[in-house]
Amino acid sequence: MRKADYLFNQIYDYVVNRIELGEWREDEKLPSIRKLAVDFDVHRLTVLKAYQLLKQENRIYSKDKSGYYVQSGERENLENPIVSAYVQKNHLSEIHKVPVSYQFSQALIDPNLLPNRYISDYVKKVFDLYPKVLSTYSTVQGDEELRQSLSDYFNQHYQTITNPDQLLITAGSQQAIHLIAQAFVKARDTILLERPSYSSAIDVFRAQGANIVTVDIHPFGYDLEQIEFIMKEHKPRLFYLNPTFHNPTGYTVPAEQRKQLVQLAEQYRCLLIEDDAYYDIYFDQEPPPPMYTYDTSGMVIYIKSFCKYISPGLRIAFLMNSQPSVMKSLLSVKSLVDNGSPLLNQKIFLHYYSSSRLQQHVEKLRIALQIRKEIMEEELSATDWQWTSPNGGLNLWVRLPNQLSTDDLLAKSLEHSISFVPGQICDPLKEPSSWLRLSYSFANEEQISVGTRKFIDLVHSSL
Amino acid sequence: MRKADYLFNQIYDYVVNRIELGEWREDEKLPSIRKLAVDFDVHRLTVLKAYQLLKQENRIYSKDKSGYYVQSGERENLENPIVSAYVQKNHLSEIHKVPVSYQFSQALIDPNLLPNRYISDYVKKVFDLYPKVLSTYSTVQGDEELRQSLSDYFNQHYQTITNPDQLLITAGSQQAIHLIAQAFVKARDTILLERPSYSSAIDVFRAQGANIVTVDIHPFGYDLEQIEFIMKEHKPRLFYLNPTFHNPTGYTVPAEQRKQLVQLAEQYRCLLIEDDAYYDIYFDQEPPPPMYTYDTSGMVIYIKSFCKYISPGLRIAFLMNSQPSVMKSLLSVKSLVDNGSPLLNQKIFLHYYSSSRLQQHVEKLRIALQIRKEIMEEELSATDWQWTSPNGGLNLWVRLPNQLSTDDLLAKSLEHSISFVPGQICDPLKEPSSWLRLSYSFANEEQISVGTRKFIDLVHSSL
Incomplete structure (x- = not known):
C-alpha cells in the first residue's frame, strides 16, 4: 500500500468509527477539513477525499457551505471493503x-440422518469415565486423547506421520478459519481465494481487512499457471482452498494438481489453508488424498470438521500443521480467543469417533x-x-x-x-x-x- | 498517532512479519534501506530507525557494511508492544x-467444591428433553431459553428491565472480552485499564494493538478525578474494569463511585466493560449492585461467567448491553469467530441454573x-x-x-x-x-x- 492510501484510510476509518460508536451523533457537525488535516498531519485534499467518499456512502452530508454532518438513520448497504471490516456482516x-x-x-445435514441416539449413549459413558469432566478445563490445544485418536486415524488412513502436537482442537471449522486469519493475516495483506469460495471464509478474511485476489475453480481444478503468476506477483500470505467437493461448486481438484500446488506453495512461501469439510461424503470412489499428505515442509494447514456429519451441536473441529512455529502462533491466538474448547464436547466426540459406529x-x-x-x-x-x-x-x-x-x-x-x-x-x-x-x-x-x-x-x- | 510513527511502525511490522512467517529465513539478507524507502515511499531515516530497533531486539544483525541479515534462533523476549501484537503470548x-x-x-475453584454429580444428572435430563440437541446448531446469539432465564434472574435480583435480546452467550468470559476487543478496539486506539488488572484481559487488548492508559485501583475504589481527566484528555474507547472483588486485588468499588463512573462514561462516551466474575463469592454481605444496574444509556457492557463456580468445563458465560447497535456489532463478530456456542452446553447449564440446587x-x-x-x-x-x-x-x-x-x-x-x-x-x-x-x-x-x-x-x- 502506498502512503497516500494509508493516510486516506486512516481518516476514513477514524470518522466511521466515531459515528458507529455513537461518539459523533446524528446531525452533529464533523471537524472541519482544516482541523482534521492538522490533527492527522495530512494534506487537506486527503481529508476532503475521505469526506467525499463518506458522503457518497450516505454516512455524512454537507450543508450549504457550513460543513459536514453525521447522516441519520441506519446505513445497511456497506459493501465497501474498508467499511465491512467494521460491520463484519455475515x-x-x-x-x-x-x-x-x-x-x-x-x-x-438433515438432523434425521444424524446418529443422535448413539451419541447420547456415549454421553453417559463419558460421565462415568470422567466424573469431573465438567469441572475441568481442557488445555488450550485440546484434549490429548482426542488429538492422539485423530492423528492415529489420519496416519493409518493416509500413511502420514502426524503426531498429536501438530493438532489443535477448535470450536468448529469457523473458529479454525478465524484463528488462522488472526494469526497470519493483517489488514491490507494479500490473500488468495478460490472464486467462488465458502462465504463465511470470505467474510472472515474481509473482516480482517485482507486484500483479496482470486483464482477460478473449474470442474478440472485450477489454472496452475495463473496461480504461479499470482504467487509471484502478489506474494499472497495464504491461499484458502476447498479442493475436495468444493463449496459451493462440488468440484474436486485432481491429485496431480494437488501435488503441484504444494510445490508452488513451498517455492513461494504461501500457506495453503486446506478446508476439508466434505471429504468423507463421496458417492462413488474416495477422492484423492488431501494436499496435506503431499506437504513435507509445513506449508499446508489442514482443517477438518467431522462434526458436520456427526454432531454439529458439539462444535468440534481441528486443524493440523507440522511447523512448530505455526502451531505456536495459532495456540497463542486460541488462548486469547477462548482459552480452549470445552472438555465435555471433546470427550463425547472422542468416544463416538473411536467406535465402529462412525x-x-x-x-x-x-x-x-x-x-x-x-x-x-x-x-x-x-x-x-x-x-x-x-x-x-x-x-x-x-x-x-x-x-x-x-x-x-x-x-x-x-x-x-x-x-x-x-x-x-x-x-x-x-x-x-x-x-x-x-x-x-x-x-x-x-x-x-x-x-x-x-x-x-x-x-x-x-x- | 503521528504520521512519522505510523510509517515507522509500517516498516517495522513489515519486516517482523516476513521473518516470523519464514518468508525471510535465517541469515538471509534484508532489502537495502534505500530499496525499502523507495518501496514504501518513506524517508531513508525511517527505515534506518526501524532496522536499528530490530537490531536492538536481536531480530536482525548487521555485517560490516554489507547490510542487514535475519538473526537466527528463537527470539523469546518480545516485550515490545508492537511485537507482542504478533506473538500474542499468554x-x-x-x-x-x-x-x-x-x-x-x-x-x-477446587473441582471437589463443584457440583459435578448433580450436573451429570441434568445432562441425562437434557438428552430426554432435547433428543436432537447434538444435531442442532445454536443461534449465534445463544439459546433463547437460556437468555430468558438469565435475564429473568437479573431482573428479579436487581430490579432491572433487561430482555433476552440484550444478552449474548459466549464461550467463557475470555471470549466475551475478546469479542468486545475485536468489535470496538482497533490498533492504536486508546483504552483504559485498572492497575493492576486481569492479565488475560491485558493480553487481549495488547494483542489488538491498543494503546493502554491505566488508573490505580485502591481498597476504597478509584480516584474519579483522575478518571475524568483521562477520559477528557485521552478519550479512551473503553474502560475494562472488575469492580467487585477485583482480580487480582480483591477490592470492591463502592456504590457511590459506581454511579458516578457510569455518569462519566455517558458524558465522555466511553464504554464501561464490567467483568463481574466474582460477585456471588462474597463472605459477609452482598456487594453493591453491578454498574450495569445504574446504566441508562447503554454505556456498560456487562460480562458474567457463572461457570467459574459451577462448571468451568462447560465454557458458558454471557455479556449484556442495552444498545442494539452495540449488540449488532458483537453478534457480527461472534458469527465470524465461531458462529455460536454449542447448544448442548447451553442446555445443560440452563437446567442446572434454573434449579434450586444452584x-x-x-x-x-x-x-x-x-x-x-x-x-x-x-x-x-x-x-x-x-x-x-x-x-x-x-x-x-x-x-x-x-x-x-x-x-x-x-x-x-x-x-x-x-x-x-x-x-x-x-x-x-x-x-x-x-x-x-x-x-x-x-x-x-x-x-x-x-x-x-x-x-x-x-x-x-x-x-
Whole structure:
C-alpha cells in the first residue's frame, strides 16, 4: 500500500468509527477539513477525499457551505471493503434466518440422518469415565486423547506421520478459519481465494481487512499457471482452498494438481489453508488424498470438521500443521480467543469417533445424500440450466438463464418458502451472477422433489 | 498517532512479519534501506530507525557494511508492544503449565467444591428433553431459553428491565472480552485499564494493538478525578474494569463511585466493560449492585461467567448491553469467530441454573472459600507482609518486602512445587513490583496451610 492510501484510510476509518460508536451523533457537525488535516498531519485534499467518499456512502452530508454532518438513520448497504471490516456482516446468516418449507440454502445435514441416539449413549459413558469432566478445563490445544485418536486415524488412513502436537482442537471449522486469519493475516495483506469460495471464509478474511485476489475453480481444478503468476506477483500470505467437493461448486481438484500446488506453495512461501469439510461424503470412489499428505515442509494447514456429519451441536473441529512455529502462533491466538474448547464436547466426540459406529453411520449417510442429490437432479433435468454433477458433498452449483437477477429471485423465492444461496454471496468479488447454490442435504426427499419443482416454476414465471 | 510513527511502525511490522512467517529465513539478507524507502515511499531515516530497533531486539544483525541479515534462533523476549501484537503470548498460561503441589497461581475453584454429580444428572435430563440437541446448531446469539432465564434472574435480583435480546452467550468470559476487543478496539486506539488488572484481559487488548492508559485501583475504589481527566484528555474507547472483588486485588468499588463512573462514561462516551466474575463469592454481605444496574444509556457492557463456580468445563458465560447497535456489532463478530456456542452446553447449564440446587451450592461454596482464605491469612499473619483482607473473591493480593525480585522468587518457588502469580503479570505497564497474587480457591485446606508456610520460609530464606 502506498502512503497516500494509508493516510486516506486512516481518516476514513477514524470518522466511521466515531459515528458507529455513537461518539459523533446524528446531525452533529464533523471537524472541519482544516482541523482534521492538522490533527492527522495530512494534506487537506486527503481529508476532503475521505469526506467525499463518506458522503457518497450516505454516512455524512454537507450543508450549504457550513460543513459536514453525521447522516441519520441506519446505513445497511456497506459493501465497501474498508467499511465491512467494521460491520463484519455475515450475509449468509441473514438468509438462514428466514424460516422456509424448502430449505435449500443451508449446507447442513438433515438432523434425521444424524446418529443422535448413539451419541447420547456415549454421553453417559463419558460421565462415568470422567466424573469431573465438567469441572475441568481442557488445555488450550485440546484434549490429548482426542488429538492422539485423530492423528492415529489420519496416519493409518493416509500413511502420514502426524503426531498429536501438530493438532489443535477448535470450536468448529469457523473458529479454525478465524484463528488462522488472526494469526497470519493483517489488514491490507494479500490473500488468495478460490472464486467462488465458502462465504463465511470470505467474510472472515474481509473482516480482517485482507486484500483479496482470486483464482477460478473449474470442474478440472485450477489454472496452475495463473496461480504461479499470482504467487509471484502478489506474494499472497495464504491461499484458502476447498479442493475436495468444493463449496459451493462440488468440484474436486485432481491429485496431480494437488501435488503441484504444494510445490508452488513451498517455492513461494504461501500457506495453503486446506478446508476439508466434505471429504468423507463421496458417492462413488474416495477422492484423492488431501494436499496435506503431499506437504513435507509445513506449508499446508489442514482443517477438518467431522462434526458436520456427526454432531454439529458439539462444535468440534481441528486443524493440523507440522511447523512448530505455526502451531505456536495459532495456540497463542486460541488462548486469547477462548482459552480452549470445552472438555465435555471433546470427550463425547472422542468416544463416538473411536467406535465402529462412525464408519457404519458415514456409509449410510453417503447413500442417503446421493439419493437426495439424484432426486434434485432428476427434477432439474426438465430445465436447460447448467451444472456439473458432483461426486460428493452437499450442494449443486447451478447456472440459471443469464437474464435473471438472483437478488430479485431470492426475495420472491423466500416468499414462496424456498431458500437458496445466490452465487454472489460465494463470490469474493461480490459481482452479480446467474449462478446459485442449491443444497440437497437438509430437506428430505419429498421436500426436495416438491421444492425443486416449485422453484423451477418460479424461475420460469420470472423470465 | 503521528504520521512519522505510523510509517515507522509500517516498516517495522513489515519486516517482523516476513521473518516470523519464514518468508525471510535465517541469515538471509534484508532489502537495502534505500530499496525499502523507495518501496514504501518513506524517508531513508525511517527505515534506518526501524532496522536499528530490530537490531536492538536481536531480530536482525548487521555485517560490516554489507547490510542487514535475519538473526537466527528463537527470539523469546518480545516485550515490545508492537511485537507482542504478533506473538500474542499468554504469560499466565506458562506458569500454569508447571505442575505443583501447592497451586496458588490458578484462580480456579477446587473441582471437589463443584457440583459435578448433580450436573451429570441434568445432562441425562437434557438428552430426554432435547433428543436432537447434538444435531442442532445454536443461534449465534445463544439459546433463547437460556437468555430468558438469565435475564429473568437479573431482573428479579436487581430490579432491572433487561430482555433476552440484550444478552449474548459466549464461550467463557475470555471470549466475551475478546469479542468486545475485536468489535470496538482497533490498533492504536486508546483504552483504559485498572492497575493492576486481569492479565488475560491485558493480553487481549495488547494483542489488538491498543494503546493502554491505566488508573490505580485502591481498597476504597478509584480516584474519579483522575478518571475524568483521562477520559477528557485521552478519550479512551473503553474502560475494562472488575469492580467487585477485583482480580487480582480483591477490592470492591463502592456504590457511590459506581454511579458516578457510569455518569462519566455517558458524558465522555466511553464504554464501561464490567467483568463481574466474582460477585456471588462474597463472605459477609452482598456487594453493591453491578454498574450495569445504574446504566441508562447503554454505556456498560456487562460480562458474567457463572461457570467459574459451577462448571468451568462447560465454557458458558454471557455479556449484556442495552444498545442494539452495540449488540449488532458483537453478534457480527461472534458469527465470524465461531458462529455460536454449542447448544448442548447451553442446555445443560440452563437446567442446572434454573434449579434450586444452584443457590444451595453457592451458599456452601462461600463458606468453604472463606475458610480457605482464613487459613491462608492465619499463616500469613506470622509475616510483616501487607494485604487488605478481601470480602469475597478467590485471591489475596500481597506485598512482599521491597528488596525481593518476584521473578527469581517464582523460579525458586516453582522448584519447591509452589506456584503464585507475580504482580508484574497483572500490571498493564509490566513494571517490576513486590506484589503478588495468592489464590486460595484451588488448593485444599491442608495444602493451603502447609504450602503457605513453606512459601513464607522460602521468602525469608531469600531475603
